[in-house]
Amino acid sequence: DKLEHDGKLPILPPGVTREVFTKAIVELRNILGGGAEEQTTAAAVVVNDKPLDDGWYLEHPNTHDAFHLYDQEDTVSSATVYPGSVTDVQKIVRWANKYLIPIYPISIGRNLGYGGAAPRVRGSVVIDLGKRMNKVLNIDGGNCSCLVEPGVTYFDLYEAVQKGGYDLWIDTPDLGGGSVLGNALDRGVGYTSYGDHFGNHCGMEVVLPTGDIVRLGMGALPAVEGGDSINPTWQSFQYGYGPYSDGIFTQSNFGIVTKMGFWLMPATEHLTFAITFPREEDFEQIIDIIKPLSARRVFGNVPQIRHAVQELAISGKKRKDVYDNPQEPIPAEVITSVYGPEEQRKDNLKTIRQAFSIIKDAKFVFPDEVPLSHYLHSRVAICAGIPGLTDLNWLQWRPNGSHLFFSPISSVNGQDAQKLYDIVKKRHAEFGFDMMPAFCIAPREMHFIDCLVYDRENADEKRRAVKCMRAMIDDTAKEGYGEYRTHILLADQVAATYNWNNGALMKLNETLKDALDPNGILAPGKAGIWPKRFRDGVQNE
Amino acid sequence: DKLEHDGKLPILPPGVTREVFTKAIVELRNILGGGAEEQTTAAAVVVNDKPLDDGWYLEHPNTHDAFHLYDQEDTVSSATVYPGSVTDVQKIVRWANKYLIPIYPISIGRNLGYGGAAPRVRGSVVIDLGKRMNKVLNIDGGNCSCLVEPGVTYFDLYEAVQKGGYDLWIDTPDLGGGSVLGNALDRGVGYTSYGDHFGNHCGMEVVLPTGDIVRLGMGALPAVEGGDSINPTWQSFQYGYGPYSDGIFTQSNFGIVTKMGFWLMPATEHLTFAITFPREEDFEQIIDIIKPLSARRVFGNVPQIRHAVQELAISGKKRKDVYDNPQEPIPAEVITSVYGPEEQRKDNLKTIRQAFSIIKDAKFVFPDEVPLSHYLHSRVAICAGIPGLTDLNWLQWRPNGSHLFFSPISSVNGQDAQKLYDIVKKRHAEFGFDMMPAFCIAPREMHFIDCLVYDRENADEKRRAVKCMRAMIDDTAKEGYGEYRTHILLADQVAATYNWNNGALMKLNETLKDALDPNGILAPGKAGIWPKRFRDGVQNE
Ligand SMILES: Cc1cc2nc3c(=O)[nH]c(=O)nc-3n(C[C@H](O)[C@H](O)[C@H](O)COP(=O)(O)OP(=O)(O)OC[C@H]3O[C@@H](n4cnc5c(N)ncnc54)[C@H](O)[C@@H]3O)c2cc1C
Ligand SMILES: Cc1cc2nc3c(=O)[nH]c(=O)nc-3n(C[C@H](O)[C@H](O)[C@H](O)COP(=O)(O)OP(=O)(O)OC[C@H]3O[C@@H](n4cnc5c(N)ncnc54)[C@H](O)[C@@H]3O)c2cc1C
Structure with missing residues (x-):
């Protein structure tokens, strides 16, 4: 090996x-x-x-x-x-x-x-890029937007917004130490109404693999005074004129992004809460309850269903505390928020309560009912765009805790969710891992986020982890599901599942790659895309 | 010539x-x-x-x-x-x-x-493509989405949704006879919450200029049963895995789109109304009132400010009825909607009323207060996704009424709106045209839509119309504004305004064009993009 x-x-x-x-x-x-x-x-x-x-x-x-x-x-x-x-x-x-x-x-x-x-x-x-190019170049309070360099973390951006006194939220993933720009390029997600980070970007500056710089969207219009300064509509309108190319610079190896604009959410009143349910068998029905509410935007963000093992891990519980006490079921919970003025929050909450009333023993848990140390409070912060590090704790579930994300997408329905859950459960049992799944339920699709925690000092455990991932990628592809993002060493396998019409998509990707990067120098193999000289011979792995 | x-x-x-x-x-x-x-x-x-x-x-x-x-x-x-x-x-x-x-x-x-x-x-x-490839291939009521061929018009899709009994809305532009797919490829707009037609598409099938077919997004995953049938998540998730390429097939000449998925809006209760104001000089302030409300999504759609000439034209008024009676000011109006359950509509309407209370003589006009022949009723329909043809009527402002759209984008603020308005006003006066402007005010940008109506049988008028357009493109570019879309014969000029760093964007477009269409056969010159063989010699025009 x-x-x-x-x-x-x-x-x-x-x-x-x-x-x-x-x-x-x-x-x-x-x-x-x-x-x-x-x-x-x-x-x-x-x-x-x-x-x-x-x-x-x-x-x-x-x-x-x-x-x-x-x-x-x-x-x-x-x-x-x-x-x-x-x-x-x-x-x-x-x-x-x-x-x-x-x-x-x-x-x-x-x-x-x-x-x-x-x-x-x-x-x-x-x-x-981030170490020295790390400035928040602009925050526009009226336009509700910012322009950042690669090294700006969620913590940095949050601080800049606070310092500037803007009445704006940022949107942060579970961990605040990542790059606002880098995460969006990998099409990462967060937990406010602006959780689709690529969807809420506006404007990119890209150094192409030949060394030329291009500004996309309205950034291609010169500033009023001419010269290198910035066009005032760059962070206002995403598409510009002509082909809208921003998307080809995400999850790819077509360019190096040196500036990126983002929309910021006007600050709003909010209520984040959990709905716990004790029986695994209600899971399917709960997805089907969430679906129409999500499509109608009754929730202000993407609700998450979390298996409680993750939460228990975060609160410092040991494996035996959870699994050696079988008389108490391991519950799961939905975490979500309602935003906006009081009347509207109330109205939406009422709708949600009514919809969940058919789930026996479902319980609404509000932040003011639980101690400050409770996991829910960290979600309240994240769902209000306040970055944190709490979710690092579930890595402690194993010594030398490392992890792999397995992240397939399905339509929003109970049947699909159950099928995915069963595949993951079976493979985790087979390869000896505990399951820490979360479903992020957007109006029309779910990100199933399975967190596979392993001990990186244990060679056997690593081997099993990779085998488990490879098996799950294949199992789910057979059922028509595909990953939205994957580990760089699993990219070839995932890309190969997107193979309609004899791999037509990869052929398109390769055509673009060879045109933009004729010498094949930029991140060869990223997203499974290999430049010509690597496809033609130079071996790797 | x-x-x-x-x-x-x-x-x-x-x-x-x-x-x-x-x-x-x-x-x-x-x-x-x-x-x-x-x-x-x-x-x-x-x-x-x-x-x-x-x-x-x-x-x-x-x-x-x-x-x-x-x-x-x-x-x-x-x-x-x-x-x-x-x-x-x-x-x-x-x-x-x-x-x-x-x-x-x-x-x-x-x-x-x-x-x-x-x-x-x-x-x-x-x-x-539309004449024979005109089927609604699928409507998914649960997923709130559809898959269509090029020939499906807004009227067709509306009818299919009605016939199927789905509790869904479509989103339509002013005129219902266009192609749902074609309009989205030109990044057209409509007037419900789903008014950004490209933004609400999900999945494309493209015949590339070499003749290969590719499915983008989740469509690249094979269907569960294999073969040519369709992956069930194609209309659920836009991005798929790897580079997100859909955008390069809009406003471009990189491929022929043969199928396209769209999200449909869950039907909702709604109230569409107008706010009229008689004084032109309040215009700037009105934009600044709309801006924060729009950012907070108090309006359910993109409010439009329309100069009343357009409405008067639609209601069959003649030019002299409007301009030869100077004691009555020509009013303008904001048309917009609130959506959702009653409580939320009321709450949002209250917020809007309060915000507009500082504009002297601003008047709220509701559909039940005006006769059925009133223009507002046609907007009520459009803002509820019901296609129509009413807006054709303003073409009658001139004999053999033809028109050109001049459509620059600016940030949302009164100053920019006023500057654009002044440029257009000055040039229209200079070249002898009446002004029919509308502003579509999204949370962060405005589409200024100037409708230049001319008599196509009058050679002099046509010459003036083109001159007026060319002058406005240059004038606004100098101020840092750019068109979001333009007439095919003005594309070269508009594309040339997006010229940051010596035309870096056009160089990128040309690189993509030459890679995807090596023989330069697909729509040469569209969006100002010429394939190599046309750039290198073969002349046109
Ligand atoms: C406990 C835990 C919870 C997590 N929760 C989330 C979550 O909620 N949401 C989420 O999205 N992720 C989550 N992650 C994954 C990860 O931490 C974040 O996505 C993180 O933001 C990514 O790292 P980064 O921002 O430093 O990006 P980088 O590692 O800097 O960039 C990501 C990738 O994008 C490319 N890239 C970066 N910058 C550029 C550039 N300038 N030009 C071209 N390509 C570039 C590179 O290929 C790079 O590998 C979680 C991880 C852990 C451990
Ligand atoms: C009074 C009036 C009001 C209007 N109001 C609006 C409005 O509110 N919003 C709006 O967006 N527009 C508006 N328009 C402009 C226009 O009517 C619409 O945009 C209309 O939908 C476009 O025509 P179409 O749908 O037939 O598209 P097509 O003409 O079929 O397509 C548009 C362009 O896209 C490209 N294209 C089309 N199909 C494909 C394909 N399959 N593959 C590759 N490229 C393709 C072609 O280059 C074509 O020129 C208005 C026009 C008038 C006269």
Whole structure:
């Protein structure tokens, strides 16, 4: 299983000799400027020749995947470069074209569960955009929008909004340490009305794999005064004129995004609550209750159904506390919010109560009824756009807790939900994992988010985790479900399930890839898309 | 000004001799099958060698632009072909590649004000997709969605929903005779909560310029039973896995869309009303009142501010009735809706009333207070997704009434609105046109829709209309505004205003065009995008 290399560090990009690599790195340092001393600092280029350290969430590595699936060295970089400007990014890209060295952009690199900061091709040079390009460039209170650089985290953006005194919310995923821009490029989700992060972006600036910069949407109109400043409608209208291309720069390897605009939600009154239900067999019916309410936007956000194991893990319960006491059922719960003026919240809550009244023993739990340490309070914050880190705690369910997300999409209905649940349950039992599923129920589709927690120091457990994932991807594809996002090492398998008409979609993706990145230098293999020179021969893995 | 040709009909595509063209048409008829007789019927290929007839809305021509800007023959086709299936479309595309004959797809071809059914390149073969491919393939009442072919009009879809007894709304533009699919590809708009037609699409099937078919989004997952049938999540989730490419097939010439999914709005109670105000100088303040309400979604749709001339035209008033009676001011009005349960409608209406209370003499007008013939009733229908044709009437403001849309986008604020209004007013006065402007005010941007009505039988008036448009495009670009959509003959000029970084956006568009359409056969010049062989020499216009 172990990948071969010559034992020396750094591990090199495929097809590049140590001599050429060393020369290329010297050149890269010169290109990016700075004196001899500065070049060895974080401000320039750091060669990845030290022992790997998995770190932890706040001190995550940008050298490899902290939650490695196979060997720690499998998705390791040869170096990390820290651009300080868009011009630096262009220089790096042109350099990569010259040496045919694969580059892999990250904004923060906390894409945990999906590959972290790791490149798909071993020995790639990671471009850590976030370290030095981390400014909130603009917040427009009237337009309810912002423009950010890659390194702006949810915590940063939240703070900037607070400091500026704007009456606006941000939307945050479970963890606040990720990049607002990076998460949206991976089409991540949050828990207010603006939870679809790509859907609520407005405007992108992209460095193409050839080194050219383009502004999409209204950003392509010059500013009134001319020059490089920014057109005032860039964060107002998403589509611009002509083909709307923003989407091709998400979940892809077609460009490096250096600026991105986002819409911010006008602050609103809100009530977040849980509806607990003790019987697993009511699950199907509950989905069918949620469906029409969700379509009518009675909920202000995407309700989540969470298996209580996740919550118990967060509240510090041990495995035996939960599973060795079979007389008490393990409950599940729906967590959701209503927003808006009091009358409207009341009206919506009434509708929800009535709809759930047919579920026996369903119980509404409101934040003011539970102690401050209760998990619900952290959801209240998230559902009001306040970033946090509480959800990190469920990683503690296993020692050296790492995890993989298995994230298939289905239509919203009880039958599909049940089928997915059964597949995951069976495979988890087979490979010896506890289940921590959550369903995020949008008006027409559910993100089933299965969190597979494993001990990354246990080689056998890692092997089982990968096998479990691969089996679930195949099982669900057979039933017509597909993943919305996946770990970088599982991307080929997931992409291969989207194979209608002999893989027509991948052929389209490859056509775009070869046109935009003729030398195949940008993130080869990301989303299962390999550039021509890798398809034609240069092997990886 | 007049384009040259040899005087014979049909007018040929550039670079194709009459001999080759005749041979190619025979071949096309054979490829599409059918006996000798059938070949001369609408089921196959009709050569455009008869005198041109501008027709009228319901009998619109698919041979040229009924609302011609210059000469009637400028944007004329050589032939029209009527595919009956996706396979036919593939065959036509491969045929076009063989003969290097430009093809121009339309769904219905009622794109009036933006070029109608006309190709940009004279002598192109128009593919009229809608005539035979016109089925509503599916309506899913639970998922609140549909899947349609190109020929489904708003009237058709409305009828299908009614017949099926679904508790759903469609969203329609002002006129119901357009194509649900074609309008969305041009990123058209309507007047319910689902007014952003591209934003509310879900899933596309595209025949690429090489003849390959691809399904985007979840459509790329095979159906459960395998084969050609349809994956059940295709209309549930927009993005699928990997790059989200749907947007590049809108306002472009990168593919022919043969199926498209749309989300339908759960039917809701509604109240549509007008707020009239008599003084032009209150206009700026009214925009600033609407802005925060719109951002908070107090309105259920995009409010429109309409200059009353449009309404007066619709109600059959003559020009002198309006302008020769200066003691009565020409009022303007805001038309909008509140949706949802009674309590919520009341609450939102209260908020709106309060906000407008600072405008002197602003008057709320409700449908039950005005006679059935009043224009407001037609808006009530449109704002509840019921298609109609009332808005055709303002074309009668001039004899042989034709029109051009001038549609710049700005941020939502009084200053920008006023600036746009002043530019349009000045240029209309200069070139001798009455103004019929409308502002559609979304949460963060306004579509300013200026309807320039002209007499297409009056050569001087046409010349002035074009000059007026070209001047307004330049004037507004200088102020940083850009058009969201334009007439096909003005596309080059509009595209050239999106020129940040030396036309980086157009370079990206051209890269995509050349990769997807190496022979440059699909709709050359659409959205200002010319394929390589046209950029490199073959002239047009
Ligand atoms: C406990 C837990 C809970 C989580 N909950 C959520 C959740 O609720 N919602 C959610 O969405 N995710 C969730 N995640 C996953 C993950 O933490 C977040 O998505 C995180 O925001 C992603 O990392 P990042 O923001 O640092 O992005 P990055 O890792 O910087 O970027 C993500 C990917 O996008 C690409 N990319 C990044 N920047 C650029 C660029 N500038 N140009 C081109 N490509 C780029 C890269 O390929 C990169 O791998 C969770 C993870 C954990 C561990
Ligand atoms: C009085 C009046 C009011 C109007 N009000 C509105 C309004 O409220 N909102 C609005 O959006 N428009 C409005 N319009 C403009 C126009 O009538 C509509 O947009 C109409 O729906 C467009 O024509 P169509 O649907 O027949 O599309 P088509 O003409 O069939 O298509 C539009 C364009 O998209 C492209 N296209 C079409 N089908 C395909 C395909 N299958 N594959 C690839 N490309 C394709 C073609 O280039 C075509 O030119 C109005 C027009 C008038 C005269």
